[in-house]
Amino acid sequence: METIFKGKVALVTGGTSGIGRASAVAFAGKGAKVVIVDWIENKETLNLIKASGGEAIFIKCDVSKATDVKAMVTKVIAAFGRLDYAFNNAGIEGTSAPTQDCSEENWDKTIGVNLKGIWLCMKYEIPEILKQGKGVIINCSSVAGLVGFAGLPAYVASKHGVIGLTKTAALECAKLGIRVNAVCPGVIKTPMMDRLTGNKKEAEDQFTNLEPVGRMGQPEEIANAVVWMCSDEASFITGLAMAVDGGFVAQ
Structure with a gap:
């Protein structure tokens, strides 16, 4: 186990599967104590970390609720x-529909988790990280925060909003010792992608064909980028929305 984060604490929301699980495991592998957060009681990530000799806890939290988020940080x-590092990764895809058919319920739920949730997390994380005099926050946006996708108005709006929120917080924290960046994953093989494709090969091929590299990304590839952005090797990077996308937005 590497020790570049030894003695430090990393929080990962949406940490029970996909990119969140890979990131929690990656932080633990670098020596951090890890806080796994999700709205579903699931200890699989926790058990993976403990089995490898790492230290972690699980906290149940709905990031769209202020009382939950405040209690989580407490x-x-x-x-x-x-608290030294936070990867605000929790998110949902919502329901696919054209803008005129997007329901108010879907809009409110998607914005509530994906955008309000990240704002609430930073609202309560920043004061605690400030006490350490140094730290990093990474917010999970998407290539859908950089370009549009027909049929996902709430999701696209939420992920664009994450980038704007990230830039604002980065400017506010620039002289306070906290770096704030966003990661923008491309098409990644996760449970969310499985839900979108229904695990049907034709649908999976359609998503794969969107990627210039000719394949979906793996959760560990996003996790590696997140951990790197939290390291001192990225010490001059703040306010960045970094695409980790196999060339998706280069097209």
Whole structure:
């Protein structure tokens, strides 16, 4: 186990599967104590980290609810006494429909988790990270935060909003010791992608064909980028929306 984050605490929302799970495991592999957050009680990521000799806890939280998020950060401090890194990754795809057919319920739920949730997390994370004098926040946007996708108005709006929110927080924190960046994954093989394709080869091929590299990305490839952005090797990077997308937005 590497130790570049030894003694530090990393929080990962949406940490029970996909990109979140890969990132939690990656942080633990670098020596961080990891806080796995999700709205579903699922200890698989926790068990993976503990089995490899890492230290972690699980906290159940709905990131769209202020009371939940405030309590979540309080539990982090009670357990570990500090917070150094946060990967605000929790998100949902919502329901696919053209803009005129998008329901108010779908709009509110998608924006509530994907955008409001990240704002709430930063609202309560920043004061605790400030106490350490240094730290990093990474927010999960998407290539859908950089370009449009027909049929996903709420999702696309939420992910564009994440980038604007990230840039604002980065400017506010620039002289306070906290770097704030966004990661913008391309087409990644995750449970969310499985839901979108229904695990049907034809649908999977359609998504794969969107990628210039000719394949979907793996969750670990996003996790590697997140951990790198949190490291001192990225010490001059803040306010960036970094595409990790196999060339998707280069087209």
